[in-house]
Amino acid sequence: MTLTMNYCYRLYPDAIQEQTMLHWLEISRKVYNYALREIKDWVNSRKCSLDYCSLEREYIIPADKPFPTYYNQQNALPQAKKEFPLLAEAPSQVLQTTIRRLHDAWNYFQHRGFGFPRFKKFGQMKSMLFPQFKTNPITGWQIALPKVGKMPINLHRPIPEGFVVKQVRVLRKADRWEVVLTIKSEVSIPIAQPHGEAIGIDLGLEKFLTTSDREFIARPRFLTSLYRELELLQRKYARTKKGSKNRQKVRKQVARFHNHIANVRKDWQFKLANHLCTKEGIGIVLVEDLNLKAMSRGMLRKHTQDAAFGQFLNLLEWVAKKHQVYFARVNPDRTSQTCPKCGTHTGKKELSERMHRCGECGYETDRDHAASEVIRLRGLEQLSTQGLWGIENAYAVGLPGTEETPSRSEAKPRKRKTRNAKL
Template sequence: MFNLTYEFKLKPTQSQIAIFEDWLEQCRRVYNYALCERKDWIKSRSCRINACSLHSEYIIPVDTPRPTYFNQSERLTQAKKKYPELSTVAAQVLQQTLKRLEKAFVAMWEHKHGFPRFKKPGKMRSFVFPQLGVNPIQKGKIKLPRIGWVKFYQSREIPDSGTVKQAHIVKRASGWYILLIVQWDVDVPQPIPHGEAIGIDVGLKSFIATSNGLTLKRPRFFVDAERKLKLLQKRVSKKRIGSNNWHKAQRKVAKRHEYVANCRKDWHRKLSHQICNNVGMVFVEDLNLVGLSRSMLGKHCLDAGFGQFFNILEQTCFKRGVYFQKVDSRKTSQTCPNCGTDTGKKELSERTHACSNCCYTADRDVAAAQVVLKRGLAAVGHTVKMLAEGKFIGIPLKQESSSL
């Protein structure tokens, strides 16, 4: 199976916008109620058996099963009888909201994310249609369950060979958008190591430094917009909370943030295509992005968007048939790329790599990129050797993704 996501901007009528807003509010209430059930059950099982809390205790019978996606979905039918407004929302949309909560708990358990939080009014900004009808898309409009035909700006054609599996409705500061997941029953081969290789080191002084000597200064998207954002936030603080003028001022702030995010993403996409020109392999550092975001320079690391850039670069490499791999990022700036000697820790102000063992001198970031390149080539060396010997049987040859 091969999936692609197509994003389009919707052109809903005022009545359709009212339906979207109502559905978001109902999804928010279902999400909060289900989260409250799970939170109360967890707290009831964390009470001490020989003492009571000075504040309160959560008394829930011992035989009460742990709330999960399945048993909470079963109780949706009973909840619709008690709350008739839930019947106006498609059943699968509410089920996807519960599945969203389940994913949040799985991310907390497996990926060390924080405990899921309750959503305030207006904070639920998306809902999902997991299934659409037969031929749901016509020229410039899509048929959504319970809502009907909704117009959208079809900026590009959707291939007829694919099947639309899901529709994700998203509310943003600039309007309503729809994300269509299109699926093809084909197996697309992964790119294999070939051609010229390049290593990339990322940083705050130079956003990227490549192993062939290219350095690119980091654009300061958020820092440059801070002055305007500060002015807009000051205007918000002077409005009465909940008033129409307060909502208008909030929308201006949200639009500015969206503009900054769009500029950053556009620059990342253009840079990823520039990197993939005339290369066959790309190696980057496997950084601890969460740790960087919580460091002293966390604001600048988040402004650079290293994680988003790596994801976009990986997607671009896949589309253009370029091999992409992450390598160990430890001590890349302390290792000499020429002889492999550990040169010791460098201060941030020291921007030149000078090896006392082999007298190799280079820019600090370029030397780190060359170390990344050597580690990447060492990682794929065994794979390339086995491919050359013909020991990997059944691996399809590289083909261009543009044929899809």
């Protein structure tokens, strides 16, 4: 089994190295835009109808020329370097991975049917990838990259023994540089099995989450609480002159402010995930499988995106694996309309109604707490009836298809017809 992890570190290039990497990012942006221009020209040249030609466009590319695939554009890079010597200043593999990024976006557009790749403006290319290394690029407290040499790196956590650095991605965030190391190792990590007590988690905007053991976590408003300060910075940026140094200075201030909000949010979610997974006796964490894309397009989309439920669920899953806690997602349909005590459907509730009251059994509790209890019961039911989500094991109870029915016991075995019997 191959284990792959990403470790992020702070990078400290000097002035010359920083200018060199910024220059490479600009070259990568031009290669990206040129390759995208080839794709758009090929697509536009095939938009003419079969029975008549358009008065606005004509075949600018021969009809028998194939689509500019990734391999065609990658193989054209050596000839392009002869015509444009500027391309030879950047590492060849960085340019190849840039074209790969474009075609990944193109394939994603073909798969979902919308989101055509766009041209990148000046400064919009923020990262570059070094896909392979012959030797370990980490030497003590430095990292060695092709054509730029060694740079100081803050190894705040050491790379585990037995792991090898496979690729390195250099990121430009506001006025700082970061490096993401992809490390791999052939190790066997046991998969967390259900054990201990189970906890159900319900996510919401009034309260960030509510657990089935009556723990209520308030939702910090990371963006909305600092929106006034961000609004002033953006207004200051809008009033600066285009192309001026003051405009670039204010742009970095806005970018640093956005990074600060993102870092505070991620740090808080990491601490909350560790708090939930390190509770005494907790061995199963069950959450609802929300349609986050639909939630981010509703009336409360700003608050939903500020809460970052998708990022929190991914962090919670990672932290659960780290602590050997079983993590699973359950069906979120009608969790707030079902009574956790008797299973009665109580009907649709308005958002202003924050209490759950069952007319059958008389159970009353907080609405979010009742939903978290339903999530817990659904997760446990799926574990017991399906055997770890369809994986049959000795601990599963009531596996479908294992019981003996009267039709099976009374049925007579059929005789298999063979070719010799027909003869």
